[in-house]
Amino acid sequence: MKYVSTRGTPDLGQFSDVLLMGLAPDGGLAMPESIPAFGPADLEALRGLSYPDLAFAVMRPFITDVPEDDLRALLHRTYRSDVFHSADMTPLTRLGDSQLYLLELSNGPSLAFKDMAMQFLGEIFEYVLERRGEVLNILGATSGDTGSAAEYAMLGKARVNVFMLSPHGRMSTFQQAQMFSLHEPNIFNIAVEGVFDDCQDLVKAVNADAPFKARYEIGAVNSINWARVLAQAVYYFKAYLALNLAPGQPVDFSVPSGNFGNVFAGYLAKSMGLPVGQLIVASNENDVLHDFFSSGTYHVRPAERVAMTSSPSMDIGKASNFERYLYLIADRDGAQTRTWWEGVGRGEPVALHGSAHWDAVTASEFRSGRSTHADRLNTIRRIDREYGRLIDPHTADGVLVGERHLRPGVPMVCLETALPAKFGETVQEAVGRIPGRPERFLNIEDAPRTFEVMPNDVQVLKAYIAAKLGALKGEVSPTR
Numbered sequence: 001m002k003y004v005s006t007r008g009t010p011d012l013g014q015f016s017d018v019l020l021m022g023l024a025p026d027g028g029l030a031m032p033e034s035i036p037a038f039g040p041a042d043l044e045a046l047r048g049l050s051y052p053d054l055a056f057a058v059m060r061p062f063i064t065d066v067p068e069d070d071l072r073a074l075l076h077r078t079y080r081s082d083v084f085h086s087a088d089m090t091p092l093t094r095l096g097d098s099q100l101y102l103l104e105l106s107n108g109p110s111l112a113f114k115d116m117a118m119q120f121l122g123e124i125f126e127y128v129l130e131r132r133g134e135v136l137n138i139l140g141a142t143s144g145d146t147g148s149a150a151e152y153a154m155l156g157k158a159r160v161n162v163f164m165l166s167p168h169g170r171m172s173t174f175q176q177a178q179m180f181s182l183h184e185p186n187i188f189n190i191a192v193e194g195v196f197d198d199c200q201d202l203v204k205a206v207n208a209d210a211p212f213k214a215r216y217e218i219g220a221v222n223s224i225n226w227a228r229v230l231a232q233a234v235y236y237f238k239a240y241l242a243l244n245l246a247p248g249q250p251v252d253f254s255v256p257s258g259n260f261g262n263v264f265a266g267y268l269a270k271s272m273g274l275p276v277g278q279l280i281v282a283s284n285e286n287d288v289l290h291d292f293f294s295s296g297t298y299h300v301r302p303a304e305r306v307a308m309t310s311s312p313s314m315d316i317g318k319a320s321n322f323e324r325y326l327y328l329i330a331d332r333d334g335a336q337t338r339t340w341w342e343g344v345g346r347g348e349p350v351a352l353h354g355s356a357h358w359d360a361v362t363a364s365e366f367r368s369g370r371s372t373h374a375d376r377l378n379t380i381r382r383i384d385r386e387y388g389r390l391i392d393p394h395t396a397d398g399v400l401v402g403e404r405h406l407r408p409g410v411p412m413v414c415l416e417t418a419l420p421a422k423f424g425e426t427v428q429e430a431v432g433r434i435p436g437r438p439e440r441f442l443n444i445e446d447a448p449r450t451f452e453v454m455p456n457d458v459q460v461l462k463a464y465i466a467a468k469l470g471a472l473k474g475e476v477s478p479t480r
């Protein structure tokens, strides 16, 4: 399978190339040149497969440059019950006898859905880098969950260093403790004076400096990396199969959304032929995506207007993966996508209402909604009371918005994107008790912390990366 860029570059290479590349050289995102289709018989053949075998079946058509046996073995190493604390990896639980289901994605090492793809990235990076004799210095941005998932996945990986940017003071107490209590020689935590979007812009700015990127072997673990999106598509198939529906009967998914990676993975599964009906984009107060799906205008929110909310991992005003969606809506027109994104970069809106592009948006069956702090608390309280199930604030956003879009006879699968333990303060405010946590995280808030506070300045960041990598190699950094 060949990959192309959303901004028009026609050949980015194969899967392993885009895996290490992260962002395309033209600033766009990698996409497969076509999306393989699964017909009804192909879907039936997936029934009964274990999670790693299902992951193989779904991902293999996109990963044609890794020998079949190696890929299968790698997926079996990744999706293990001792890592995801469940034989099923992503159990699906019905809430009482309602139409609502929770897809548990957060039983992995860092207690958030990011582990599902990030553990795979840890394995595949190591595999590809060893074969190429290369190293990779990952530069990532997190609003709270990508960071710890990436760092746990890359722990002890000899060929990988991680530089993780987070918005200073804007993550939950648990999220900060989880990341900053790691004291590993290959992990560098940087708290940027800004919001998540500033961190993501820094990542893109460093990647745009081609000589720096090449010299310091910069890679990505955010959902700008195609491998993340691909690995996330697998659990949509898993949920559909677990429902055991009659052939062709649709399922709706509700997805707490920020950077648009998770719900885009659902759209990928749908585009591959999975009988997905509505894809519900659940926003918090930072409702840029809800604005788009309800008005037809995508207008990114400048950093100073991104609110600090009680679902902090979704405090995002500029959704990277939205570029992939618009590229498909534009029927893979890279020039059009580039024009839109250059405008977005200048703070201009993308206004599609009334155009042929809007017809394509409508046909894609996305729905959306927004919730507030009070909605979140009420939903956590109500789901706990009615179903005896404690959910985290992000999942609560998804459940509430999902409930608003229920259709007769169609199951609504709500993605559980984190465990309540990560957001103890908000959950306690809702139900009056502190959520339980796995033993390995007891008292993590008291552990010593290692992190660097940094201004939102790309030159300072580049100098820091160069100095740290130079020090690892025993050199004096040339950019200092």
Ligand SMILES: Cc1ncc(COP(=O)(O)O)c(C=O)c1O
Residues within 6 Å of the ligand: 112, 113, 144, 145, 146, 223, 256, 257, 258, 259, 260, 261, 262, 263, 313, 314, 394, 395, 417, 418
């Ligand atoms: C707990 C949680 N829920 C939801 C989201 C939003 O997902 P996405 O950014 O893929 O839209 C995130 C961050 O990505 C998250 O950490």
Ligand SMILES: N[C@@H](CCOP(=O)(O)O)C(=O)O
Residues within 6 Å of the ligand: 141, 142, 143, 144, 145, 146, 147, 221, 222, 223, 224, 258, 259, 261, 262, 313, 314
């Ligand atoms: N919400 C994320 C931020 C970005 O998401 P990603 O899926 O693009 O890595 C976080 O919690 O860090």
